[in-house]
Amino acid sequence: MRSILVIILGVLLSAPSYANSVEWFEENTPLTQAHQHLLDDDLPAMFSSLVELWQLDDSKTLGPHLNALFMQSLELDCGKGLVTKSFPEWIKSVVVERADVQSPGRDSYRVVVQVTSTKRLYSVSLKKWVNKTISADDALTSNQIKTGDSTDYIYTMRYNLNNWVPQGLYRIDVTAENQDSWSSWLIFGKPKAKQTVRWISKDRWVVEKNALLNRFCPLPKLDVSVFSYKDGKYDQVWNESYDSDYPVSLGDNKLSPGRYVLAVSMTHQRWQGPIIVEQTQTISKTYDVSVDD
DSSP, X not given: OHHHHHHHHHHHHTOTTTOSOGGGGGOOOHXXXXXXXXXXXXXXXXXXXXXXXXXXXXXXXXXXXXXXXXHHHHHHHTTTTSOOOOOOTTEEEEEEEEEEEEETTEEEEEEEEEEEESSOEEEEEEEETTTEESOSOEEEEEEEEEETTEEEEEEEEEEEESSOOOSEEEEEEEEETTSOEEEEEEEEOOOOOSEEEEESSSSBEEEEEOSOOOTXXXXXXXXXXXXXXXXXXXXXXXXXXXSSSOOSBOTTOOOOSEEEEEEEEEEEEEEETXXXXXXXXXXXXXXXXXXXX
């Protein structure tokens, strides 16, 4: 608790709009309440205060302050305690991914919302407060999985973006075909990835450690994939995932001669109550395999 108090006091003093007078500490505002709730380890109440603050003030001045508070709250349990309300019985899981794909000469960004449901869905959406569509370039796809006599439906809403999705308050809305609905606030912080990947040669990469990992979060996952390009589309020909002992090359993987795309991804995962939130960095490049290889 002492270390959390020191960090929070540092955040307070770094907010020029609020640290100019002693009276500020005596006020009862959503901001002071958010600090107090965090000091009391009352994460649901702190999350509610942050939602209220984002609704009241989305300014650049207050945004970094709210982000610092939010990121500090994740150090307690990786976000599991931020929301106590569970999904309705017809929703099995919700995963939200923010991704940055770094290809030679360009970066692309996306947000993906994946919902697994026991019901067919009519719509899945993610909007920024207040009711702002994050991208007009979107697509909803679905598939189903049968297990015995039951069927699960997996819906994936993908938004392609021009820039990294900004920090702030968002709203997830899910509506079933029978008009049952579920929604939740979602806060995106502005985290610094604690482990990243970068190329060091034609077919080798390195995992860089930028900060200590949160011991309450899953270990970052490394995905390595190889794609072929035929008839205008990419087909995955090989993939492997690693939770530790990350490789730095494909090793002795046997690929037929030809041109491929090699993609390496590092994914950090946290929670917001029952929602899984992922941050993914992907580096990709063309990968030629000759007869001699």
